[in-house]
Amino acid sequence: MLGAFRRAGVSHALRASRALAVKTTSQRAAQWIIPSATPITQTLRSSFHTSPVRFSISAAQEAENAVPTTGSQELVNFSQLQGKIDPQFVDNITRRMKITTMTDVQSKTIAYTLDGSDCLGQAKTGTGKTLAFLVPVVQKVIAGLPTSRFAKQQMRAGDIRAIIISPTRELAEQIANEAQRLVAGTGVQVQTAVGGTQKAMHLRKCQNEGCHILVGTPGRLYDVLSSPYSGIRAPNLSSFVLDECDRLLDDGFSQDIQQIAELLPDPTKVDRQTLMFSATMNRDVLRLVNTMMKPGFKNVKTIDENEAPTHMSVPQRTVIMNGYENGFASILEMVKNYRTNYLARRTEDPELRPFKAIIYLNTTKLTNLAFQIFDRLLNVPGDFRSGHPFGNMPLYEIHSKLSQAARTRTSQQFRAAREGILFSSDVTARGMDYPDVTHVIQLGCPRDRETYIHRLGRTARAHKKGEGWLYLHKDEKVYAQAKLAGLPLKIDRSLETATKDMVNEETNEHIEQIKNAAQDIHPDERTEAVTTFGNHAEGVLGRYAMEGMKNFAIHGLGLKEAPYFRGGMQRSHGRSGNRMLGGGGGSRGGYGSRDKYGSRGGFGQRGSRDNYGSRDNYGSRDNYGSRDNNRSRGNYGSRDNNGSRDNFGSRSRGGVSDAMFGI
Incomplete structure (x- = not known):
């Protein structure tokens, strides 16, 4: 009876003896970082992607207190990315997606990640961080192909260039949809690997259409990456993204993330960018940072500590x-x-x-x-x-x-x-x-x-x-x-x-x-x-x-x-009966045909409801008109004072004062 809507490895390398260096962005300005001329030595490279280690207190303090890095250019509009990323991406963002101005997290993160640096971003949900990490990811993907014109020739399920991990199916689907809009017309293929869906169907899509960017939940991603029969591989992985890190860890996905990382190429041999985003920076998140990121990663913080949640x-x-x-x-x-x-x-x-x-x-x-x-x-x-x-x-x-x-x-x-x-x-x-x-x-x-x-x-x-x-x-x-x-x-x-x-x-x-x-x-x-x-x-x-x-x-x-x-x-x-739940309603047979309780036909065909229904026919109420002929029952919004409503007011019911709320 249910319907969707009404009508209408980690490689175990040597542990570094020093704390990881961190660069932190300014709260107000976003500038370009010139890539360091000093190469990362093999000794330093072996200090990341290790087995879990305790994130040093000094590194955590450095992440919070480091002097902001300065630069020469501030990003405000997506049009400023012309000449820095593929022009099709700029066109998709500004013309098709109709986004012109960057949010704070987009301005800071994109400015610091287009050079390939690892980045730890602290930002709330709903601030545009999905696009903030997708821009550098898709640019690295398309830059790694011979030319965008030949991208389709590279569409192999065994050559994934970016993996994005999200804690829930809905979030993963949301990220994938945004990515597909961003790469439209470039030949870059985005696929998903999420639980609760048909695994075989998604594998066929990857194998038939190819996959450059794979977005998924931890369990399903590990499943397809570890299977010798899936054909899903990432030998040239260039981007690894962990979104909502605090939630991933809160939901118990730490081991899954570790196991996924162990299946990926050795970061000392493949130049991989790691991007991590989290609303909070607790000790577990910092420990994951130490495990996954290269020394010298950038720390972008866009949460104002003085702003009320x-x-x-x-x-x-x-x-x-x-x-x-x-x-x-x-x-x-x-x-x-x-x-x-x-x-x-x-x-x-x-x-x-x-x-x-x-x-x-x-x-x-x-x-x-x-x-x-x-x-x-x-x-x-x-x-x-x-x-x-x-x-x-x-x-x-x-x-x-x-x-x-x-x-x-x-x-x-x-x-x-x-x-x-x-x-x-x-x-x-x-x-x-x-x-x-x-x-x-x-x-x-x-x-x-x-x-x-x-x-x-x-x-x-x-x-x-x-x-x-x-x-x-x-x-x-x-x-x-x-x-x-x-x-x-x-x-x-x-x-x-x-x-x-x-x-x-x-x-x-x-x-x-x-x-x-x-x-x-x-x-x-x-x-x-x-x-x-x-x-x-x-x-x-x-x-x-x-x-x-x-x-x-x-x-x-x-x-x-x-x-x-x-x-x-x-x-x-004090009731002693033990009848089956719903006994008071009688048996199904007693009500005759269920058609009596079907749809009010005046609102269009509701379609079938098989197994909580797919409701494929959504009727004809697709117009989102505003027929404001509703009968008014009072002036909503006009009672600004609402009497004495401070902290649930003062009315008492059931022996409990309203004033108890809001304490």
Whole structure:
């Protein structure tokens, strides 16, 4: 039933006895470095790519405190690269990709890496670092070929010139897409090697089309490089890139990276450039630097220590709901308010952008259910001719149950969209770069502080504005206060739907629209979503979990009965039954044909949904129009003061003061 979107060696050499020399760039200026005239001796070359050793304290201090290197030329625009890199690359960046001005990390990194130097870059995600390392990589690749005109003759899977390692499939696909845009028209071939995809298919692509640049995740890269039957080799490797180093190490890929490095050519015999990027510089990252980089590498730091991190600077609002049953309708009200008032507010704030949001949910089934409900919304419940409340704004979903191809397609579509909503599990929470996301919305408290921060990091990227919204059950506040203390969260009371007593049948337009859409989804699917969400809610709501899930199921999703739960949730409420999950919903046979719960045909053909579906037919809602005929329910954005909202305000619910938040 799931669809992608709605219509629309290391060689064990001698350990160096001295600390590695490091050159550090200026925070403000980016200059060209003239290659050193002093050759690196064989003795010094044997000091890198060793077995893991402790990065010396003096080297770490030197990386932080070295005197900035000076030069003669500052890079500001990509047009300045004319004469320094292949002209096709400059044309692709400025004309096809429509990027003219360099970001800070691009200016500094490109200036210091075109001479072939190793580089350690410290930069946040969303600052343009992908292009920062791709420019020197593709230039080294094409410079190593006889001429760009003969590049296709060199397309052999056994002659890979660059390897780029990323911690996740989505990030690897994102990097590969950017690389393909950059090398368009040059004959340079980019391929991927990521888990969760068909290995044989990718190997055939490499063998049939050739591969100059291979982008992948650590496990799959080691798999294809170590296999004697894959034909994937890199005897002339010129570039080795580790992106998101801190995440690679946090995710336990240290050994995989070591094993991959051991399969690559001896760096004392092949002139290889190593580029590493990390948002943080902890001891593990510095140890990896010592293992991988040549002496005299450049250290580029573009993070201002005085600049507040995203999770402390982005406006963050918290909506305290009467129950989870209020969640979908409250989000619907907020989205409609923004879109209704967008045009009027745009005249006051020229930087205001169309609504483009990621809605994070805590389980895969709840993610899919939310997508289906919002997909089926009607302005007038029951009247298919009344249209959708969001007009032509596209909706998407992404989670682990989709195939990798479907997830890639969804990411590409949402990335290119001017406006839209992506319903997502945590597969997009770390590192994914979706331009112009205006809102990150989280329904229910995430499992930990780190998850909240990574989700929030999908907005306010590339120096653009954004905001975060967190929707909490009133009995979730104790858990949220413990997990999110210290974050600048403010209570928002602008949404009347959040406090409606739906158990006692209080309602409004938004609630009726959600209820009507939910009835169009098979009861078993609704039951399964409640059941999986209940496993999360038990740890969040404690003794209130059973009541919370019952109200969500019956009053939020229109089920006749709440599903029974196994284990702790039942025992904590003194319930002795042990029925199968979802028993309250009846058997599938009792509902007759599932066609009754199929698509509202008025929105185009939804295609098949085989195995969480490929949904190859996405209907006809491809136009991202802005039919702003939505019914307004309040003036979104006009309540600047929001009463007394300092540190979650002062309203008390469930025995917990709102003032506990933000401490």
